[in-house]
Structure formats: structure tokens, C-alpha cells
Amino acid sequence: MMKLKQFLIDRRENLQLAYGIFLIILIPSLIAYNTIFIIAKYNDNTDTILNREALAIGRTIYSSLQNSMGDDFATQEEIEKIYKRNSEFENIEVLIPEGDNFKVIASSKKDDIGKVLDFYYYTIAWDQPDNDAVATDSLKAGTTENGKSLANDTDTNGRFWLVAMPMQDANGNKKAVLSMKISSKTVDDLTDYSRNNSLCILLITVLITILFLSITVRLWDYVVLYKKIKQIDQIKDEFVSIASHELRTPLTSIKGYTSLIMEGTFGKIENKEINQSLERIMISTKRLETLVEDLLDISRLEQGRLSLKMENIKTEPIIKEIVSELAVNAKEKKLKLIYKKPEGNMPLVYADSERLKQILTNLIGNSIKYTEKGKVTVFTEIKNGKYQLKVADTGIGISPEGQKNLFQKFYRVKTEKTEVIQGTGLGLWITKQIVELMGGKIYLESIEGQGTQMTVVLNLATEEEEKGEKKK
Ligand SMILES: Nc1ncnc2c1ncn2[C@@H]1O[C@H](COP(=O)(O)OP(=O)(O)O)[C@@H](O)[C@H]1O
Numbered sequence: 001m002m003k004l005k006q007f008l009i010d011r012r013e014n015l016q017l018a019y020g021i022f023l024i025i026l027i028p029s030l031i032a033y034n035t036i037f038i039i040a041k042y043n044d045n046t047d048t049i050l051n052r053e054a055l056a057i058g059r060t061i062y063s064s065l066q067n068s069m070g071d072d073f074a075t076q077e078e079i080e081k082i083y084k085r086n087s088e089f090e091n092i093e094v095l096i097p098e099g100d101n102f103k104v105i106a107s108s109k110k111d112d113i114g115k116v117l118d119f120y121y122y123t124i125a126w127d128q129p130d131n132d133a134v135a136t137d138s139l140k141a142g143t144t145e146n147g148k149s150l151a152n153d154t155d156t157n158g159r160f161w162l163v164a165m166p167m168q169d170a171n172g173n174k175k176a177v178l179s180m181k182i183s184s185k186t187v188d189d190l191t192d193y194s195r196n197n198s199l200c201i202l203l204i205t206v207l208i209t210i211l212f213l214s215i216t217v218r219l220w221d222y223v224v225l226y227k228k229i230k231q232i233d234q235i236k237d238e239f240v241s242i243a244s245h246e247l248r249t250p251l252t253s254i255k256g257y258t259s260l261i262m263e264g265t266f267g268k269i270e271n272k273e274i275n276q277s278l279e280r281i282m283i284s285t286k287r288l289e290t291l292v293e294d295l296l297d298i299s300r301l302e303q304g305r306l307s308l309k310m311e312n313i314k315t316e317p318i319i320k321e322i323v324s325e326l327a328v329n330a331k332e333k334k335l336k337l338i339y340k341k342p343e344g345n346m347p348l349v350y351a352d353s354e355r356l357k358q359i360l361t362n363l364i365g366n367s368i369k370y371t372e373k374g375k376v377t378v379f380t381e382i383k384n385g386k387y388q389l390k391v392a393d394t395g396i397g398i399s400p401e402g403q404k405n406l407f408q409k410f411y412r413v414k415t416e417k418t419e420v421i422q423g424t425g426l427g428l429w430i431t432k433q434i435v436e437l438m439g440g441k442i443y444l445e446s447i448e449g450q451g452t453q454m455t456v457v458l459n460l461a462t463e464e465e466e467k468g469e470k471k472k
Pocket residue numbers: 362366367370371393395396397398406411412413414418422423424425426427428429452
């Protein structure tokens with residue numbers, strides 16, 4: 001079973017191609033079959049209609065000939081009249097039995113008068129009950145029975161109908177056979193025309209179908225392309241992951257040695273400029289370190305490798321820690337960074353403490369970065385049974401357009417004010433992913449030029465989880 005699955009996956013592209021070709025053949029074939037079937041059916045139907053019509057014509061002529069019955073000359077005159085009026089007749093004749101055969105006594109072909117014909121068809125007609133007739137079309141007229149051929153003149157151009165019926169005199173005695181040959185050219189032409197039409201339409205339909213299907217097959221190409229792109233994306237993820245890992249080690253050693261030099265481990269540095277340079281190296285190294293950490297997080301998140309250590313935690317000490325860490329940055333910009341402690345006891349929160357620190361660093365860091373004057377306030381509350389962590393600032397705010405895209409990877413609001421501020425646009429994307437992994441939500445409220453408030457909603461520890469924690 002697994003082997004079959006693997007086999008199918010390996011040959012997916014080929015299978016898709018074969019499927020396409022199969023469809024390209026199957027669908028037009030079905031359409032063609034359907035059309036041809038309908039044409040055949042239509043032909044059958046017209047044959048039935050023609051047959052009936054031929055019989056009706058035969059009966060009409062019989063009734064107009066009945067008055068002249070017995071008078072061969074009058075019959076001949078009548079026949080010639082009818083023949084002239086109707087162009088569809090190829091031949092009309094009246095025959096009387098003579099032995100086993102039939103003798104022509106009147107005919108639209110004058111030369112035939114007096115001829116004795118031994119066609120089986122007349123015998124059949126003679127045996128019909130009164131006012132009934134036989135009709136057959138030229139296609140069957142060539143057949144023979146009992147050594148006799150069915151009818152004559154099978155070689156006329158085009159199709160025709162043979163109609164024959166017995167004729168009775170006024171006393172109801174069978175006296176003669178009326179035989180007619182009616183051309184079916186008009187109807188046949190019409191049939192041919194509609195058949196050709198149908199075939200034309202069929203051809204166009206088939207062409208369109210093939211065209212359509214080949215486009216669909218092209219779509220499969222895109223599917224294949226899409227898969228390839230996904231593969232390349234994966235390779236990119238792996239590359240980022242490996243590269244970031246490899247960057248870490250040299251960074252650590254740069255940071256380590258720089259701080260050793262700064263601490264004076266290798267001798268006190270008197271030169272002010274060297275000290276300043278070392279400080280700059282340290283700042284840049286730390287920035288690079290955050291960037292590498294962010295890249296690592298991104299690749300972990302994208303590959304679903306970021307594992308959380310979810311616990312029931314006290315958030316207060318964590319917030320305090322980060323706030324005091326970032327107080328330096330706030331001070332540099334002459335901003336007030338305030339943590340408003342909640343009144344009373346805060347319940348435990350179900351979260352990963354290290355990742356919560358990261359979230360706080362990102363949010364408070366942003367607030368400090370994007371605030372020119374005023375303050376950054378951090379506070380927490382319980383609302384609707386959820387824990388809410390809020391970071392509010394009196395900063396530059398975010399436009400509605402920016403608010404929409406804020407949580408996208410690499411997205412940064414572009415204004416004159418943000419242009420000079422360093423950043424990658426990764427922080428909020430990572431923050432959102434982590435918050436959601438923890439089962440929480442993040443949203444913001446912001447007014448341009450007035451300030452921003454970010455809210456992270458997290459779950460409180462449930463009693464069961466608390467018990468579970470205690471057991472551990
Ligand atoms: N507190 C804030 N005040 C104003 N703008 C903000 C704030 N936080 C985030 N932003 C905007 O959102 C963008 C994305 O934030 P982030 O993902 O942290 O990227 P970065 O901080 O690297 O620019 C920032 O570039 C900034 O334009």
C-alpha cells in the first residue's frame with residue numbers, strides 16, 4: 001500500500017500528463033459519439049416520416065385513378081396529368097396480373113406500356129388488403145427473394161421510395177396494382193445539409209474542447225511550478241536556519257572578547273576614542289545578535305519547530321525584569337517607562353516565560369523606538385476571564401493602512417519619522433506567531449500622532465493545569 005502511494009507520488013507529474021491526454025481524447029470522443037448517434041437517430045426518424053408520406057401520396061393517387069378504372073386510356077391520361085403536376089414522381093404505373101407476373105397497362109414512361117414485369121414487389125403489393133400499401137426505399141429495392149428481384153430501376157440517381165398498392169374496381173374486386181417511384185431528393189438534401197451542419201459544429205466543439213483542455217493541462221504546469229516554489233522556499237528556510245546558527249558562534253566570540261577588552265582584562269584602556277569605538281562595536285554586535293535570533297525564530301516558526309515551555313507563571317517579576325532592562329533605552333530618549341502594578345493579586349498565567357520576555361522586549365522596545373516624547377506605560381488586567389497585557393505609548397502612532405499590515409513579515413510603516421529609525425519589520429510578526437502559539441491574541445489601537453496601545457491576551461492557568469504543575 002505504501003509502495004503504491006510512493007509510486008504514485010513519484011510519478012505524479014507523468015500521471016497528471018497522462019490524465020490530461022486521456023481527457024483530451026475522451027471528452028471530444030464522447031461529444032463526437034453523441035452527435036453521430038443523434039444524426040443516425042434523426043435519419044431513422046426521417047425515414048419513418050418519408051415512408052408514411054410516400055404511403056399517403058400513394059393513396060391520394062389511387063383515389064384519383066379509381067374513377068378511370070377499367071378504361072386503360074383514361075387511366076393513362078390521368079397518370080400523365082398527375083406526373084406533370086408533381087416533380088417528385090419519377091414514375092407512376094398501373095399493372096394488371098398476367099400469370100405469375102404483372103403487365104404494365106398505363107405508365108408515365110410510355111415505352112413501358114405493354115411490358116410484362118416479374119418483380120416480387122408487385123406480388124407483395126397485390127397481396128395487400130384494400131387501401132393498404134407497401135413502401136420501401138431504394139436502399140432495399142435491390143434485394144431479391146425467391147430468385148426474383150424486389151423491384152426494377154435500382155440504379156436511379158439519388159434515393160427514392162417505391163410505393164405499391166392493390167386497386168379495386170367499383171364492385172370491390174381486385175383488378176390492378178398501382179406502383180409509384182417517388183424521389184426523396186428534397187428530404188435527403190435537407191438531411192445531408194443538417195448532417196453536415198452538425199458535423200461542422202461537432203468539429204468546432206471538439207477543437208474548442210481540445211483547446212480548453214490544453215489550457216487546463218497548462219494549469220497543471222502551474223501546480224507543478226507551485227510545488228517547486230514551495231520546495232525552494234523550504235530550501236531557503238533551511239538555509240536561513242543554518243546560516244543563522246553559523247552566525248551565532250562568531251558573534252558570541254566577538255561579543256565575549258569585546259567585553260573582555262572593555263573590562264580591562266588585557267590592560268586598562270586610557271584612550272577615549274578606543275573606548276568609544278569598543279562601545280559602538282558592542283552595540284552593533286548586540287543588534288546583529290537580535291537580528292540573528294529573530295531569523296532563527298522565523299525559521300523555527302515557519303518550520304513549526306518552535307517549541308514552547310508552557311507553564312503557570314507569575315508575570316509580575318517578568319515584566320519588572322524587562323522594564324528595568326529597557327529603562328536605559330527609555331532614559332536615553334528622555335521617556336518615562338512606567339509599570340503600573342495591578343491592584344491585588346494577579347492570578348497565574350499559562351505561558352512560556354522566556355517567550356513572554358521576548359514579547360515584552362519587542363512591544364516595549366517598539367514603543368520606546370517609535371515615541372519621541374512622553375511615556376510608555378505597561379499594565380495588566382483581567383477581562384472576560386483572560387489575562388491582558390498592555391503596552392501603551394504617546395508616540396507617533398500608526399496609520400490605518402499601517403495597522404492592517406503591521407503583523408506581516410518585514411513590514412515597516414514608511415513615513416518621514418520612521419525612516420530614520422532602525423528596524424527589520426520582523427518583531428511584530430514573530431510576536432504575533434508566538435502569542436498565537438501560546439493560545440493567545442494580539443491587537444492594537446492607535447491614533448496617528450497620539451500614540452499606540454498594544455494588547456496581548458493570554459489564558460489564565462486553569463485549576464487542573466495548576467494541579468498538574470504542582471505534581472511536577
Ligand atoms: N508602538 C509603535 N508606535 C508606532 N509604530 C509602531 C509601533 N510598534 C510598531 N510600529 C510600526 O510597526 C512596524 C513593524 O514593527 P516591527 O515588526 O517591530 O518592526 P521594526 O520594529 O523592526 O521596525 C514598525 O516598523 C513601525 O512602523
